[in-house]
Amino acid sequence: MNLRIRGTLDRFFTAATGLSVVLLMLVLVAILGPMLYRGSNAVFFQGTVEFRKMQRDLFRRSDEATLNAEIAETEVFHRRISEMIDEFRKGVDIEAMSSQVRDIHRTFGQELRAKAVADDRYTELRNLTRDIRDSLEAAFAKQDIREIRPLLDGVLLHAENPAFQGTAAEKFFEIARSFLATAETVDLNHQQEYAAALRELQGILFHTQDLPGLLGPRPDEPQPLLVMLRYGATRWDQAQQLLDRFFWVEEWVEEKPGEPLVMRKEPRADLFPETLGPLFAYVQENADKMLKPKFTAYWQFFLDDNFNSHYFGGVGPEILGTLFITLVGMLFVIPFGIVSAAYLVECATDGQVIRIIRMCINTLAGVPSIVFGLFGLAFFVLFLFPLLGFEPKPCILAASMTLAVLTLPVMIRASEEAIRAVPRHYKEGALALGASRFHTFVTITLPAALPGILTGVILSLSRIAGETAPILFTGAVSMGDVPRSVFDPTRTLSYGSYDMAVGDRLAMMVPHNQYGMVVTLVALILILNTVAIVLRTRVYRKLRGQ
Amino acid sequence: MPQESDDMQTTADSIRKSNIRTTLAVSNKRTPAAAMTAEACECAVIRSKNFSLYYGSKAGVKNITMDIYPCSVTAIIGPSGCGKSTFLRSINRMNDLIPHVRTEGRLAVDGHDIYDKRTNLVNLRQQVGMVFQKPNPFPKSIFDNVAYGPNLQGVRRKDELQHIVEQSLRGAALWDEVKDDLKKSALALSGGQQQRLCIARALATRPRVLLMDEPCSALDPIATGRIEDLMGQLQSTYTIVIVTHNMQQAARVSERAAFFCLGELIEYDHTSKIFSNPGKKETEDYVTGRFG
């Protein structure tokens, strides 16, 4: 009995240990899996015609002929949609209509002046059009068809007036007629609501002041200044989200009092009178024809600069900056790391001094990374640079040197291990042939330890590339030009990842670019580490095999 | 400096007169011509007088006094841990690598006290080559292994190196086996071949003395036989000191033998004498297998 309990407990214990490792693996998968998947969306996705247009305009890469054909095909839909909206807006957008009639009145006056009409005739016509304008505006303000009809009828009386033939004033009557038609079909009591809903709809279809929409700017609209507003949904997943918003309205409703709000979806078409029904049907029917989604492998993501804080484009400058900082850092770390390791293994005789050095290396490895940032700022940027006559500002050189100090322990430990792993008899063989210690080290020990040292180099590389905190104040920026020398600050993948993760609404709109940035960093580091792991297993297998 | 060599000379004389019998009787294994060569360079190449070596406070070897003669094979035998390897490694100062090593007494090669501060270690080690217990070719090609020593001496010309490599490999009886793939990695050779490669590598620096630290212990009998044959061929030119715990091997290859025990030199004499009629009780016990 007792034995059985002990056996069961033992099995539980074994299961618990196994479970802990399984949990560890699950955590790794849970962190990396979705990240890698969503990050891959930055490169592989269904790109729309808008994407290809953007690529042509911003990066000068396209298949002109096909693209022009595609644009021509899609323009048709864009135009038709704009027309349908204008059609509807005529009836409901009072402000727009009012300003339109005021414009007509003004233009008409200018036309008369241009024709040099006699003064009294001019005054007469102007008064007439002013009356027309006022009645129209009065009609716009009314909501009851019974009140509107007499006003509009009064206006339309003048429609046959020869003085207006062939002038701007003709448009008065067009507007009056279309408004009459609308007033007869649409319930004008909801005019205000319709106008607001229409504005929102247009925001989704074209663009709002600061966010792009499904189709890009209206065909008749001048090109917006903000680059990202010039294009519609460049990706099919983005387009689908916008279409979802186009067809459905999300509402948070309180189903039962006191309980959390519940989200409910209502068809957006319900917000409008039936006259706008065809628009929804039309968009539904032609969605993919308007945007022409096509599988795209946007490998230039790793080369391109970005536009409008990463709304468009890639992470090219970030990769470049990361490599720049890493390489300059390695220039410092490699010689110091290898020499220190060599000294600790080969020349060390004085126990006390070596103990102190070792203690300092361990201490250095334990210093928090943010303190390295403080140190880099205080020592390199604010002390050393002015001393050497450089401008005391954060730059690549300062960041690299800070990171070099940070990774020095990694490099020393790995190299030391590698040099120690070289069998003693290699060294003895060379010394017995009369080689000096230096010569033995350079010709025998170093080549034999090289794969191990290389492992250390790769590990330091990945550490430098991934650190963020030490470069916060010593050389990383979130925006700026591609650095031209080591005295410029730079964007890096690590700082970019931070910036996009805690960034504004705009960054949240482009999760593929958010994840693309961090995945580029993670992939870079995972590749480096895998190489290091494989290299190390090989080396140890080889050394053990001998 | 001259004074010191005089000193060494008198020391040697006194040694010769005293406990160790060092008269050069013609060995039965050697031709008269070889014996004459030996007579001609009778003066000992390596002279040790009261030489002791300590690791920290522990003695590795104590008070070794012996002369080693040129153009012959001298075997050092003894139970393991008796300091025979330590003594051998002292001869070209390989023990320098071990921290906290300290020596006393005198150990001279060619009349120069090698533990003198002003010893040219490079020249010493080039004149006193060493072959280790475990074959230790460098992880380089066969050619580069052999050319390593000459390279250090400043030989850079390709044809000269080629010549030295060929002669050294021939000297180590390895040439015929590897001549076609000198560019191959030395680690691809068999154990016996690797050991002969190490001998060739040692020969390539043109040493006078060849120290061999149990060169056959890691090898199979056939490879061992080849190395022993090689030693027989090399002894006419080189002074060979071999450490072995294989007494048959010592009897087969050596002309003189030294028996070490617990860091001390117990007996040093002609091999035939050591194995047939040892002067000390411990030696007899060891060679007859009663101890060790």
Next chain:
Amino acid sequence: MSNAQISLTLEPAADTRRPMALTPGEDFRGYLASHLGRAVLFLMTFTSVLAVLLILLFVILRSFSFLSGYSLVEFLASRDWRPTAESPVFGSLAIIVGSLYVSFAALLFAVPLGVLAAVFLSDILSWKARNVVKPVVEILAAIPSVAYGFFAVLVLAPWMQKHLGLSTGTNALNASLILAIMALPTIISVAEDSISAIGRELREASYSCGATRMETMIKVIIPAAHSGIIAAVVLGMMRAIGETMVVWMASGNATQIPHPWWDVSQSIRTMTATIAGEMGEAPEDSEHRGALFAIGVLLLILTFSLNIVSEYFLSRAKKATGKT
């Protein structure tokens, strides 16, 4: 091959033989080269020592004006951190407590998991399977902290808000969970080293007395390896306290001590995050900047003392296994 051939070509000719004694010139050059070379190597090796000293010196130097002008008691004991107020207050108590709070909470998750995983790796898993699991641990250690922070903000925080019904996803729980994941590789590898360094003799002795694996582990091996495991925990703690990006992104950065103390769903702020977040806005040579450097000094003191503790336990573990 003949002997004659060898003798002809390889006889050590007198002219190739070099003097055993150094000439005075060689002696001098050799002396110079070896000592100069050694000096250069030593100086390069000494960089690590120099770096530690410079870090100490410069961080202290920059905080000096603040520390000398501000009441140390108020700096350490006040909970108010209002650096940009009309009359700024720099009380770092809540921040220090925040750092310790998330670190201990992280250890609460990481230590049991880490020790169990270490036991699994060292005693239960076969050699081959270990070669699969170890890289997983290494990759966990290699993922940059900003990627963990990214995960915390964009994945974990919304998930917590949605499924745990918390008012904010960036809180102490989020930060300490991620810190636990980050401290795990350190804890596992150090603990595993120390557990497998305990010789087979102890295990065999215990098994031969009829103990099960659990009893052997809990009663014999883990007590025997306790120094190493404590060192592992301390090193994990160092990793957690020194971590910046994750806590900055995931902890919510509210200067408060959680009340009640066990409520991990509240936002807190740590020392590292305070430095990272405010350094950019603190004007040069201002009191604010000095205060941030003073927090840096506190961090240094904290990690140095943890380092000493870990070194002590590591050397004890080494001694213990050296004897058995």
